[in-house]
Each structure stands twice: as structure tokens, then as C-alpha cells.
Amino acid sequence: MAGCSPRQAGRTLLQAFLAAVGRLDKSLNPKDTILKLRQHVFTWTDLIHVFHLVVAGFWLTIMQSPGFPLKLLIPVLYFIAILIPLTSQFFIPATPIFAYLLSFYTSRFIPTDWRPSISVSLLPTLESVLYGANISDILTRFTHPVLDVIAWFPYGVGHFVFPFFVAAFLWLFRSKEALHFFGKSFGYLNFLGVWIQIILPCAAPWYELIHGLTPADYSMKGSPGGLARIDALFHGNGYTVAFSNSPVVFGAFPSLHSACATMEAFYISHFFPQYTRYAWTYAGVLYWATMYLTHHYLIDVVGGACLATAFFYLFLPDTLKGPGATAPPGGLPARSQRNKYEIYDLEIPRRNANGIVDAADFDLDEESDHESDDEEVDITYRSPNATGGKFKPGNVRGHRHTASIASLIRGDERTEEGWSPRPGQSTEMSTSTFELFPDPAPAPSPISPFRWAGISPQTTAALRETLQANHEKWHLFFNDRRFHK
Known part of the structure; x- marks a missing residue:
């Protein structure tokens, strides 16, 4: 709940509490506990309960306050609590804590000679x-x-x-x-x-x-x-x-x-x-x-x-x-539940008001000397047409676009998904020629998807070095099918 408002945190706590109550066994019938005990397969680790009985018997024997017979209420109430299914869910796991509290309180009654x-x-x-x-x-x-x-x-x-x-x-x-x-x-x-x-x-x-x-x-x-x-x-x-x-x-x-x-x-x-x-x-x-x-x-x-x-x-x-x-x-x-960025120990990228990943998260400091003349235009609406044609933005899906960058690293292993380098060229990332689908007919004016997104060649080279340095982590990250919904 880090970073949540008090209202959101309260709503999350309420939802978690209702879910936790829903997971409880709400039975009050001791017969259910007895049935579970009969079906239980005992192992050597269950001898710890015998140890607890011996220790509790020792402390109850030397306990002076409360005296007999009031001190017998302690084991009676405990056994009632572990017989009822609803309360046994808390009292059985807390038995070691009760053993500590009993030892701490009753230690005052140990005879001085001992x-x-x-x-x-x-x-x-x-x-x-x-x-x-x-x-x-x-x-x-x-x-x-x-x-x-x-x-x-x-x-x-x-x-x-x-x-x-x-x-x-x-x-x-x-x-x-x-x-x-x-x-x-x-x-x-x-x-x-x-x-x-x-x-x-x-x-x-x-x-x-x-x-x-x-x-x-x-x-x-x-x-x-x-x-x-x-x-x-x-x-x-x-x-x-x-x-x-x-x-x-x-x-x-x-x-x-x-x-x-x-x-x-x-x-x-x-x-x-x-x-x-x-x-x-x-x-x-x-x-x-x-x-x-x-x-x-x-x-x-x-x-x-x-x-x-x-x-x-x-x-x-x-x-x-x-x-x-x-x-x-x-x-x-x-x-x-944790998102994929937490699973792969990656920093969650910041996004601007349009939902686009903030360029500052690429951690690229150098600016290109060959930037387009229209610096004032938001790269979200920059035309992929080199001649300056109009471009109408559609529904941008950041994950698909980012996954295509990861595909550049292992293009030879992802041909079945439609990502393939130009025939006859190396499988290394190219900053000049790249096609979304294999086409034997060369495009008249091939444009890199990075250039289409408004990223300069120098920025592309720095991004390539970053991706290759974290090759395995990014490959696992982008190919995790649990998040491709």
C-alpha cells in the first residue's frame, strides 16, 4: 500500500479483511476438529505437542497465583479453544507463543534453591x-x-x-x-x-x-x-x-x-x-x-x-x-498481486499524461545532432512519413511496441512471430533498416521503427547497448506469457 492515499489504503485493508474472514473455517462444532484429528497422519514432528504438555504441566505445578483450582482454568480454556474449529485456527499456531508467555510469567515461582x-x-x-x-x-x-x-x-x-x-x-x-x-x-x-x-x-x-x-x-x-x-x-x-x-x-x-x-x-x-x-x-x-x-x-x-x-x-x-x-x-x-516489473526486479517506467513512457526513463543524456527541424512537435504525433505527411495516432499499445524492441535482440529466434531482419543481413540490431514483416520486395524508403518514434540514431545506439547489456533479463521479461493478455 506504499504510495496510496489513506482512502485507498483503507479500501485495500477492508477488502483484505473481508477476504481473510471468507477464508476462515467458521464452524463451531468440535466434532469437525475430532474428525480432522482422526484423519491426521502422525509423524515424529508431532512429538512437539507432547513437549508442550510436559512444560505446561511443570509450570502449572509450581504456579502459586492463581492458586488451585483456578489455575486449572488455563488448560481447560486452551483445550476448548483448540477443539472449536473457528478458534483453533488461531490458538494452535500460537501455541509456541503461549508456551513462552506461560514460562515468562511462572518463572517467578521457581524456588530459590533451584x-x-x-x-x-x-x-x-x-x-x-x-x-x-x-x-x-x-x-x-x-x-x-x-x-x-x-x-x-x-x-x-x-x-x-x-x-x-x-x-x-x-x-x-x-x-x-x-x-x-x-x-x-x-x-x-x-x-x-x-x-x-x-x-x-x-x-x-x-x-x-x-x-x-x-x-x-x-x-x-x-x-x-x-x-x-x-x-x-x-x-x-x-x-x-x-x-x-x-x-x-x-x-x-x-x-x-x-x-x-x-x-x-x-x-x-x-x-x-x-x-x-x-x-x-x-x-x-x-x-x-x-x-x-x-x-x-x-x-x-x-x-x-x-x-x-x-x-x-x-x-x-x-x-x-x-x-x-x-x-x-x-x-x-x-x-x-505483483506486476511483471516487480517479478523481474525492473524499475517501473514513468508515463506522461498521454500514457506514453517518459523519455527520461531511458537514461540517455546525449541529444542527436541530426534531430528533425520540428522540435516543438510531440513525438507521439510525429509522422512516420519522411516527407512530412499527416499521421493520425491510434490506440497505442506500449507493451507491443516495447516487445518489438526486445525482438531485435533475438530476431532469429522469433521469426514465427513475424519479426525478422532483412534477408541477407546480420541478426544484430540495425538502426537503418528494419521491417515489421518479411517482404522480398524492398521498401522504397525503409524507416527504422526508432526513427519513426522520433528517436535519433545516436539515441538508438545507446538504447541498443543498454538492451544488449541486460539481454537475458529483458528477454525473459518480454516473453513472460503470464502477462500477454
Whole structure:
């Protein structure tokens, strides 16, 4: 929807939403799900569901709030959701994300005797050794309210909102497999990240600023770090309360903020490549924000980004590579599909008010010294008659005309289409003699189609060099039968 007006963008979103709703299975009968389960052919990959049951059972066992029997509502509601066909379409792919959320919330109830000791100096030491300085400390030495707001938006807002936007756009504009891929890769990324933070607890930069390198214990509360300035700016205490009661206080490594931002940038650049620059700009600003707000060291950011890269390509199926990544789902209008210029990675030419390709797109700077005397005449209405006869323009079809130029490159292979060089001459492009159809009788005054279009011989030569330099790409482009309608 790049370049669209708000009204056009809204209309496109509405059409995509209606099409997505139309693709849903709207059945509310659990028997349909049971029937599908009976017909399912089980494989070794289905053992992942057993793993989820074991992990969920462990967390539910140690969960203290809500207590028994209220906590039993969690598995009951989940099983009801996956039994109903309508809701199962969302809850089953989101199972890895639910596993991450359950692990993150319930980790606060792990007994202290089970927890490993907290490392305070490991991360700053690694950062100094690997990067030559404490980069995160340098970034926090100068603060300003404007910088606080810039850092707050991706770290304190975008991190919690952006995943929902990505999932929604994948559901609306891409295939069902893309949404399933999002659920698996994003969910297991955060699931593993939380477990690493539990097994390898490390103090964040805010701890070093407040307590120095004194040993830490699990009775300590978390800190909002630089987000406390946002609370003061907006006269609230939301971030102070949230981070003080965080289930994972010493979860600096890896940075799941940077991991999620990297993963979301991968999703956008892979499935919506026209927005790549914006996605990675957001990720880059968030990398800086994690260190500016004293929540992570640089080593944490790098670790999270590397983890996200590994999970993205590990879970990316072959069906979503290449053209399958940007293929729209069924039910969307044809205009949402990519045109031939996007498929062959060619710049879409600009056209003037008459629908003719802008001459500037040929990227030819030299002007002919032998231009016609009537420079003021639009080449669209210039007569092909050398004597200056009248010419009445008809319905110009730009594609046919452009395809004829491509035919000059391989005229010997396209004789069956009526394009043939003059008998007895080379198959190379000629700027002086060219015929639309093979005719043994020589024309009295042969005129090149380029000269007919008002293109000078020097311009023709430059155009020929450009076409020959991109021979294969243009040949495939103009002979793609999917667009010859």
C-alpha cells in the first residue's frame, strides 16, 4: 500500500479483511476438529505437542497465583479453544507463543534453591573484551528528553504492539503458512530466550549503576532504568511498577527486545520487501534504545539479534522462499498481486499524461545532432512519413511496441512471430533498416521503427547497448506469457 492515499489504503485493508474472514473455517462444532484429528497422519514432528504438555504441566505445578483450582482454568480454556474449529485456527499456531508467555510469567515461582547464582560482572567484562570499551555505558552518559521519547517509543511501545501488527498483516495479505511460520519462529525464539535468562541470570546495566558490582540476589526488585524518566515526563509510574514486579529481573542476556525487533524486521523485509528500510530503521533505533535506557549491554543486543537470525532461517519453509514469500492468499483482488516489473526486479517506467513512457526513463543524456527541424512537435504525433505527411495516432499499445524492441535482440529466434531482419543481413540490431514483416520486395524508403518514434540514431545506439547489456533479463521479461493478455 506504499504510495496510496489513506482512502485507498483503507479500501485495500477492508477488502483484505473481508477476504481473510471468507477464508476462515467458521464452524463451531468440535466434532469437525475430532474428525480432522482422526484423519491426521502422525509423524515424529508431532512429538512437539507432547513437549508442550510436559512444560505446561511443570509450570502449572509450581504456579502459586492463581492458586488451585483456578489455575486449572488455563488448560481447560486452551483445550476448548483448540477443539472449536473457528478458534483453533488461531490458538494452535500460537501455541509456541503461549508456551513462552506461560514460562515468562511462572518463572517467578521457581524456588530459590533451584535457581543458579546471578552473574554481575560477566556481561560488562565480555563487552569490554570483545568491543574494546563499555559501549552501553558510553551511550548513557548524555540524556535528553527528546532522546528519551525517541528511545521510549520502540522500546516501551513498539515492542509490545508491533508483533500484533506483523501477525495481522501476514494474516490479511499473505498465505496461511506465513502466519503459521510467524507463530513458530516468534514463539520458540522467545521461549528459548526466557529459558536462557532463567538458566544464565545476568544483571543489567541499571544494576551496575545502582549497586555497582556487589553480588545480587533474587529478593531484589527490578528497575525501569531510563524509562523512569518517561514516567516523570508523563507524570505516571507505569513502567516503574511494571519493571519492579517483573518475573525475570536478571534477564539481561539475551536481549529479547533486540531479538523480537530483528525477527520482525526479517518478517517485513521477507514478506513485504517494499517496507524493508523502515523495518530495519525501527530495529536499529531499538538496538540503541536498549542500551540508552540502561536495560542491556551491547553483547545482549548482539546475542538477541543472532538468536533471531538463526530462528528465522531455521523455521523458514521452502514454500515461503522466492516468489512464495510475496504471493497473496486466495480471495484478494488481482491488483494486490505483483506486476511483471516487480517479478523481474525492473524499475517501473514513468508515463506522461498521454500514457506514453517518459523519455527520461531511458537514461540517455546525449541529444542527436541530426534531430528533425520540428522540435516543438510531440513525438507521439510525429509522422512516420519522411516527407512530412499527416499521421493520425491510434490506440497505442506500449507493451507491443516495447516487445518489438526486445525482438531485435533475438530476431532469429522469433521469426514465427513475424519479426525478422532483412534477408541477407546480420541478426544484430540495425538502426537503418528494419521491417515489421518479411517482404522480398524492398521498401522504397525503409524507416527504422526508432526513427519513426522520433528517436535519433545516436539515441538508438545507446538504447541498443543498454538492451544488449541486460539481454537475458529483458528477454525473459518480454516473453513472460503470464502477462500477454
